Amino acid sequence: MSVDEELHERVREAIKSIPEGSVATYGDIADLTKAPSPRLVGKVLAEDGHDLPWHRVLRANGTPAPHLAGEQLARLRAEGVLADGDKVDLRRHRWADVVPEEEPGLF
DNA sequence: GCGTTGACCCAAA
DNA sequence: ATTTGGGCCAACG
Structure with missing residues (x-):
């Protein structure tokens, strides 16, 4: 297995792991998977994201990618993730609970 | 090896 | 809030 393929799989796994009603940013996935x-996360989704909950992946500011905005927002809305216009409340829905990162105290 | 093109991110103006 | 410019990494011609 080449490193590239493992990364590809890790990214897919990370996205599969996003619980319903939660979202993550491309940057988060990249960080979690050490991408x-x-x-690269975007590329993976573009090529092999058809069977993944790609609609739970947003850009850093909480807005979906331009071409997918409509579909993505619709799907999220169906899962209970409401958005203001195109922006989703990351503070509310961001997937940070189950992240195995060491927490430096609080805040 | 170089220029282009992305489901990106950040800082500055 | 929007635009601009720089940085980022991989794939393609």
Whole structure:
């Protein structure tokens, strides 16, 4: 297995792990999977994201990617994730609960 | 090796 | 809030 393929799988796994009603940013996934860059996450989704809950992946500011905005927002709305216009409340829905990162105290 | 093109991110103006 | 510019990584011609 090449490193590239493992990364590809890790990214997919991470996205599969996003619980319903929660969302994550490309940057978060990239960080969790140790991806070299968030762009790679986008590429993976573009190529092999058809069977993944890609609609739970948003950009850093809480807005979905331009071309998917309509579909993505519709799906999220169906899961109970309401958005103001195109922006989703990351503070509310961001997937940070089950992240295995060490928590430096609080705040 | 170089220029282009992305489901990106951030800081500054 | 929007635009601009820089950084980022991989794939393609």
